[in-house]
Amino acid sequence: MYDRIKGFRDFYPGEMAARRATIDGLEDAAREYGFREIGTPALERAAMWTDKSGDDIVDELYSFEDQSGRHVAMTPELTPTVARMVVAKQQELSKPIKWFSTRPFWRYEQVQQGRYREFYQTNVDIFGSSAPEADAEILAWAADALTGLGLTGEHFEFRISHRDILGGVVESYEADVDTEAAIRAVDKSDKLSQAEYHDLLIDAGLTADQAAEFDDLIASGDLDEVKAFADTERVTAAVENLQNVLAAAEDFGAREYCTISLETARGLDYYTGVVFECFDSAGEVSRSIFGGGRYDDLIEQFGGQPTPAVGVAPGHATLSLLLQRAGVWPAEEVTTDYYVLQIGDTRAEASRIVRDLRERGHVVETDVAGRSFGAQLDYADSINAETVVIVGEQDLANDEVTIKDMASGDQIQVPVDEFPGNRERPTYDDLA
Amino acid sequence: MYDRIKGFRDFYPGEMAARRATIDGLEDAAREYGFREIGTPALERAAMWTDKSGDDIVDELYSFEDQSGRHVAMTPELTPTVARMVVAKQQELSKPIKWFSTRPFWRYEQVQQGRYREFYQTNVDIFGSSAPEADAEILAWAADALTGLGLTGEHFEFRISHRDILGGVVESYEADVDTEAAIRAVDKSDKLSQAEYHDLLIDAGLTADQAAEFDDLIASGDLDEVKAFADTERVTAAVENLQNVLAAAEDFGAREYCTISLETARGLDYYTGVVFECFDSAGEVSRSIFGGGRYDDLIEQFGGQPTPAVGVAPGHATLSLLLQRAGVWPAEEVTTDYYVLQIGDTRAEASRIVRDLRERGHVVETDVAGRSFGAQLDYADSINAETVVIVGEQDLANDEVTIKDMASGDQIQVPVDEFPGNRERPTYDDLA
Numbered sequence: 130m131y132d133r134i135k136g137f138r139d140f141y142p143g144e145m146a147a148r149r150a151t152i153d154g155l156e157d158a159a160r161e162y163g164f165r166e167i168g169t170p171a172l173e174r175a176a177m178w179t180d181k182s183g184d185d186i187v188d189e190l191y192s193f194e195d196q197s198g199r200h201v202a203m204t205p206e207l208t209p210t211v212a213r214m215v216v217a218k219q220q221e222l223s224k225p226i227k228w229f230s231t232r233p234f235w236r237y238e239q240v241q242q243g244r245y246r247e248f249y250q251t252n253v254d255i256f257g258s259s260a261p262e263a264d265a266e267i268l269a270w271a272a273d274a275l276t277g278l279g280l281t282g283e284h285f286e287f288r289i290s291h292r293d294i295l296g297g298v299v300e301s302y303e304a305d306v307d308t309e310a311a312i313r314a315v316d317k318s319d320k321l322s323q324a325e326y327h328d329l330l331i332d333a334g335l336t337a338d339q340a341a342e343f344d345d346l347i348a349s350g351d352l353d354e355v356k357a358f359a360d361t362e363r364v365t366a367a368v369e370n371l372q373n374v375l376a377a378a379e380d381f382g383a384r385e386y387c388t389i390s391l392e393t394a395r396g397l398d399y400y401t402g403v404v405f406e407c408f409d410s411a412g413e414v415s416r417s418i419f420g421g422g423r424y425d426d427l428i429e430q431f432g433g434q435p436t437p438a439v440g441v442a443p444g445h446a447t448l449s450l451l452l453q454r455a456g457v458w459p460a461e462e463v464t465t466d467y468y469v470l471q472i473g474d475t476r477a478e479a480s481r482i483v484r485d486l487r488e489r490g491h492v493v494e495t496d497v498a499g500r501s502f503g504a505q506l507d508y509a510d511s512i513n514a515e516t517v518v519i520v521g522e523q524d525l526a527n528d529e530v531t532i533k534d535m536a537s538g539d540q541i542q543v544p545v546d547e548f549p550g551n552r553e554r555p556t557y558d559d560l561a
Numbered sequence: 562m563y564d565r566i567k568g569f570r571d572f573y574p575g576e577m578a579a580r581r582a583t584i585d586g587l588e589d590a591a592r593e594y595g596f597r598e599i600g601t602p603a604l605e606r607a608a609m610w611t612d613k614s615g616d617d618i619v620d621e622l623y624s625f626e627d628q629s630g631r632h633v634a635m636t637p638e639l640t641p642t643v644a645r646m647v648v649a650k651q652q653e654l655s656k657p658i659k660w661f662s663t664r665p666f667w668r669y670e671q672v673q674q675g676r677y678r679e680f681y682q683t684n685v686d687i688f689g690s691s692a693p694e695a696d697a698e699i700l701a702w703a704a705d706a707l708t709g710l711g712l713t714g715e716h717f718e719f720r721i722s723h724r725d726i727l728g729g730v731v732e733s734y735e736a737d738v739d740t741e742a743a744i745r746a747v748d749k750s751d752k753l754s755q756a757e758y759h760d761l762l763i764d765a766g767l768t769a770d771q772a773a774e775f776d777d778l779i780a781s782g783d784l785d786e787v788k789a790f791a792d793t794e795r796v797t798a799a800v801e802n803l804q805n806v807l808a809a810a811e812d813f814g815a816r817e818y819c820t821i822s823l824e825t826a827r828g829l830d831y832y833t834g835v836v837f838e839c840f841d842s843a844g845e846v847s848r849s850i851f852g853g854g855r856y857d858d859l860i861e862q863f864g865g866q867p868t869p870a871v872g873v874a875p876g877h878a879t880l881s882l883l884l885q886r887a888g889v890w891p892a893e894e895v896t897t898d899y900y901v902l903q904i905g906d907t908r909a910e911a912s913r914i915v916r917d918l919r920e921r922g923h924v925v926e927t928d929v930a931g932r933s934f935g936a937q938l939d940y941a942d943s944i945n946a947e948t949v950v951i952v953g954e955q956d957l958a959n960d961e962v963t964i965k966d967m968a969s970g971d972q973i974q975v976p977v978d979e980f981p982g983n984r985e986r987p988t989y990d991d992l993a
Contacts, residue, residue, distance in 0.1 A: 130864035131606050131645050134633060139646050140600030142660065149598055161919040163926035163944065165895050166581055168572030170679055171603065171635070171665060172623075174563050191604075193625030196669045201566060203603070203635070213563050214571050223943035225930050228574070233603060237628045247602055258930035262908070266929045273919070380912040432562035463597050476694070480812040487593040487705070494595035497698045498657050498690035511655035512595065 136238070136246025143461040148249075148445065150459040151278060151452065152231050155251045155443060158274040162266065164229040164253055169210045171232075175202035177209045189236040203235040207252040207442065208399070208427065215256050216433035224257030243416065243447045250419075254440030259425065261370060264403045264439050265377030267421060271407065271441050272383040279457030282410070285418065287383075288390035289375070289405040292422070293367035294355060295394055298346065299333075301359040306334035315347065316394035347391045355391065367402075374403050393420075401425045403439070414450045419443040466491035466516065466554070468509035472502055473522035478545065482518055482530070485549050510535065516556050518548070532557050568670070568678025575893040580681075580877065582891040583710060583884065584663055587683045587875060590706040594698065596661040596685055601642045603665075607634035609641045621668040635667040639684040639874065640831070640859065647688050648865035656689030675848065675879045682851075686872030691857065693802060696835045696871050697809030699853060703839065703873050704815040711889030714842070717850065719815075720822035721807070721837040724854070725799035726787060727826055730778065731765075733791040738766035747779065748826035779823045787823065799834075806835050825852075833857045835871070846882045851875040898923035898948065898986070900941035904934055905954035910977065914950055914962070917981050942967065948988050950980065964989050 133139060140148060156166075175192040179200075192202040204210060211228060231251040238244060253270055255263045268287060275285055292312070299311045314329035321329070323344070330340035346358055356368045371389070378384040387405070395404040404422030409415075421441025428436035452458040467486050471479045479495055486493045494512060496505050509517050519531035519540075530548055533540035534557035541561050549555050565571060572580060588598075607624040611632075624634040636642060643660060663683040670676060685702055687695045700719060707717055724744070731743045746761035753761070755776070762772035778790055788800045803821070810816040819837070827836040836854030841847075853873025860868035884890040899918050903911045911927055918925045926944060928937050941949050951963035951972075962980055965972035966989035973993050981987050 130648070130862075131609050131641075133645070133649075134602065134604050134606065134627075134631060137602035137604055138600070139602065139642075139649070141646070141650065141654075142597030142599060145598045145600050148600065157922075160924055161922065163897060163924055165574030166577045167574060168570070168577050168580065170566065170569035170571065171667065172566050172569055172679070174566065177563050191625075191627065193623075195566075195623065199566060209563075210571075213565070214573070216562070217565075217571070218573065222573075223940055225940075227926070235603065247604070255929065260929060260931045262929040262931070377908070380909050382912075382916055430562075465595060476809070477812050480814075484814055490589075490593065492592055492595055494659070497687065497692060497694040499692040499694070508655055508657075 134246075136240045138245060138247065142463050146463055147459040147461045148449070151445065151449065152249075152251065154278045155274045156229065156231060158270060158277050159229040159251070159253055162227070162270050162273075164227045164270070167211070167214070167228045167230050169204075169207060169214070169230060169232065171203055172201045173204050173210060173213075175200040177213075178202060178205065186236065189238055191235045191237060205234055205236045207232075207234070207250065208254075208424070208440070209431070211252070211254055211256075212427045212431045212433070212438075215428055215436060215438075216431045219428075219433050219436070225263065226256040227254070228256075229253045243414070243450045245446060249445040250442040251445070252440065252442040253421075254438060256428065256436050256438045258439075259437035261373035262377045262381075263437075264374040264423060265381050265383065267439050267441050268374075268378050268387065268405065269381035269383040271419075271421070271443065272386045274443070275407075278452060280452070280455055282385055284410055284455040285386065285407055285451065286410050287387045287405045287407055288393040289371070289387050289403065290389070290391045290393040291367040291371045291403050292394070292400050293363050293402065294352075294371070294391055295347070297361055297364035297367055298343065298355060298359045299335075301361055301364065302335060302339055304334050304336065304339065308333075311335070311343075312394045315392055318344075318392055350389045350391050352389065371403060395420050395422055399424045399427050399430075405441075407443075409451050409454060411454070413454045414447065416447060418447045418451050463512055464492065465494060465509075465512045465514040467493045467518055468505070468512065468514035468516075469493060469495040469518045469520060470502065470505045470509065471496045471520050475520040475522055475525055478525060478530075479518075479520040482520065482545075482548060489549065489553055491554065520545075532560055534558070566678075568672045570677060570679065574895050578895055579891040579893045580881070583877065583881065584681075584683065586710045587706045588661065588663060590702060590709050591661040591683070591685055594659070594702050594705075596659045596702070599643070599646070599660045599662050601636075601639060601646070601662060601664065603635055604633045605636050605642060605645075607632040609645075610634060610637065618668065621670055623667045623669060637666055637668045639664075639666070639682065640686075640856070640872070641863070643684070643686055643688075644859045644863045644865070644870075647860055647868060647870075648863050651860075651865050651868070657695065658688040659686070660688075661685045675846070675882045677878060681877040682874040683877070684872065684874040686870060688860065688868050688870045690871075691869035693805035694809045694813075695869075696806040696855060697813050697815065699871050699873050700806075700810050700819065700837065701813035701815040703851075703853070703875070704818045706875070707839075710884060712884070712887055714817055716842055716887040717818065717839055717883065718842050719819045719837045719839055720825040721803070721819050721835065722821070722823045722825040723799040723803045723835050724826070724832050725795050725834065726784075726803070726823055727779065729793055729796035729799055730775065730787060730791045731767075733793055733796065734767060734771055736766050736768065736771065740765075743767070743775075744826045747824055750776075750824055782821045782823050784821065803835060827852050827854055831856045831859050831862075837873075839875075841883050841886060843886070845886045846879065848879060850879045850883050895944055896924065897926060897941075897944040897946040899925045899950055900937070900944065900946035900948075901925060901927040901950045901952060902934065902937045902941065903928045903952050907952040907954055907957055910957055910962075911950075911952040914952065914977075914980060921981065921985055923986065952977075964992055966990070 190202045310333035318326045327340040352368045400422045402423030406420035407418040423439040425437040517533040529542045530545045622634045742765035750758045759772040832854045834855030838852035839850040855871040857869040949965040961974045
């Protein structure tokens with residue numbers, strides 16, 4: 130009768146189980162790093178985005194006027210919200226502030242593989258440290274989270290760069306160049322022909338010769354050459370910062386996943402230092418899996434004390450494509466430890482067993498629909514029950530229940546008083 | 562610079578830790594019952610709600626037109642969405658369908674204690690069983706979830722009724738009575754004076770004498786008296802169904818939390834059978850904590866095969882009020898197993914220890930801001946670190962690190978090669 134809205138998804142239990150295992154992997158790693166979970170609103174003032182200009186996000190906003198005339202937007206990203214939260218409690222929060230959260234965001238975009246209008250991210254950020262260790266910790270968390278999900282260095286790489294290298298090289302030209310436009314051109318370069326790319330650089334203020342030279346220099350990724358070419362304090366400092374971040378990443382165990390790639394620019398204008406994107410090493414997932422970087426100016430722009438910041442936000446849709454490509458996407462199925470099957474009027478005793486097993490933390494289902502033996506067994510099979518406990522009137526007359534292993538079909542009768550008894554997780558194998 | 566929208570909340574790490582522990586408690590219990598997690602969209606067609614009439618929800622909808630002219634709404638509740646999902650895959654889903662999910666919903670309401678415009682619920686539903694065991698399993702899950710959070714029968718009670726008792730008694734009058742209006746009057750009765758309540762019943766079609774008689778009968782809660790008064794098959798069946806649900810709840814361990822309360826009606830018109838609300842037994846939280854019940858007609862109204870359904874949806878805001886009132890709200894603070902403190906150029910060795918401890922699953926922070934000994938120790942204190950591992954240049958020259966217990970201040974030096982060694986979670990006490 131009602132249809133789902135395009136670009137929005139329903140997750141049924143099988144797929145949700147795989148997503149939950151993935152989210153747990155990301156979040157468990159974040160907790161081990163001492164990132165602290167926060168909770169954030171779905172709506173913010175639309176001005177948070179519309180006050181900016183030249184950003185694709187504005188055109189993609191789900192925004193509207195609420196009942197009291199506020200112009201509000203369903204949040205298309207988390208960063209402005211966490212910046213607002215840092216500013217609101219800047220004095221009382223001990224630094225560095227290390228936060229994470231997992232939730233949906235919304236953008237009215239063209240729907241395609243790995244891109245939806247409602248999409249989920251796990252955002253991880255550090256506020257209050259400009260040290261290279263903070264950038265490296267973000268990289269290390271991302272690497273640990275991905276390897277924890279079963280990926281290896283054969284599956285992914287972090288392409289890493291620094292905003293001041295690109296910006297500094299652009300500014301080292303005598304010409305009057307629009308630096309942000311040039312960076313956006315670099316960011317889009319892998320989706321453009323060389324001619325189109327050079328045209329964008331020329332639009333930004335470079336000559337045709339300079340555009341070709343700039344392209345060659347950036348594509349080389351040679352930090353020493355870049356430093357020598359620009360020969361400015363800004364570029365020298367940026368190269369050193371990038372090298373320091375990589376040295377810290379070495380200590381943190383993440384260096385092996387990092388490749389210097391000066392073409393990695395990140396589209397969003399608020400980035401200020403190291404930026405990086407995660408890619409499928411084999412290129413089968415052609416788009417960036419996710420990205421992150423340093424954004425030292427945002428808190429001040431939001432009215433706060435100057436506060437350096439660095440963060441990353443894996444999107445679950447592209448990440449799931451990579452996990453599937455690598456063959457480590459979790460099974461899309463539900464699991465069940467016990468199904469307690471009732472035959473005849475055995476509800477009281479069956480319920481006692483169910484409660485005992487659930488108290489031990491197991492996943493336990495029983496009949497709540499008054500169904501036949503066969504229907505219950507089919508249902509137990511459909512939920513992948515490992516063990517079925519058959520509580521029948523005749524068995525109970527002998528003070529017994531039957532324990533059935535669903536994989537092998539083997540079964541055994543045991544005294545009802547001894548099930549589960551003092552065992553934590555009794556199966557057929559324990560009892561046979 | 563930007564302010565938060567009224568009725569929407571930011572959750573900083575301390576409060577979020579308490580909320581997460583609460584959500585985990587609800588969800589762990591749901592998983593043990595074999596409820597399966599689903600994921601659902603934040604936006605649906607607004608018609609899902611606006612097609613109905615006479616419902617407060619419609620006035621409270623955050624609805625708008627999206628970029629392609631769809632009239633959409635931020636979902637104010639989950640039930641219509643899960644009904645849509647059941648209908649969409651009705652053939653392939655094995656029954657009973659047992660689903661849960663935790664997420665925010667949105668209603669433009671007056672903001673007050675325990676009521677926000679963005680509010681969180683854990684929805685738990687069973688589809689495909691009309692048996693009283695299904696109703697009882699919902700009650701039992703709710704009871705187990707609440708006792709798992711530290712509440713007891715002294716703190717909460719489930720006031721339970723049946724829609725067909727109220728409806729059947731109303732219909733047993735000769736008069737032309739608007740049954741739904743009468744049920745809504747009962748639902749509101751505890752917020753009204755007796756005169757106002759009777760006026761609403763008279764508006765619904767009862768005479769003044771009938772209204773007074775009806776009020777007395779319902780307030781008595783005496784099932785036998787109600788059955789005799791109405792003397793209709795509908796009321797007799799409803800009373801028996803309610804008694805059967807309570808008998809199943811007895812087997813499931815939840816009967817002790819249930820009180821028969823025929824004034825409990827639930828405002829939403831889609832309920833069809835047993836309905837219940839959870840209240841603070843001491844009455845300190847004056848409003849209903851949450852409610853639920855049976856809604857057997859909804860799936861068919863959504864275009865599906867007739868499918869009985871029963872569910873409940875604890876709202877976290879009112880639940881947290883009850884947990885606070887009962888003194889079992891979790892501590893609003895973060896916890897940290899280890900802080901690894903660096904003095905001098907010890908990053909490589911400190912990082913090795915950090916990684917070893919994180920591999921064991923512990924929450925471990927270290928310096929990512931290049932700070933002094935004192936600043937690091939203050940920070941370790943602010944994150945409630947249990948143990949501080951001091952990695953200093955001088956200690957390392959002797960191949961030692963210092964293990965400091967933050968509660969007592971005691972510390973001890975141990976060989977760096979033996980930390981953490983083969984211990985899972987070494988503390989000062991293990992090493993002293």
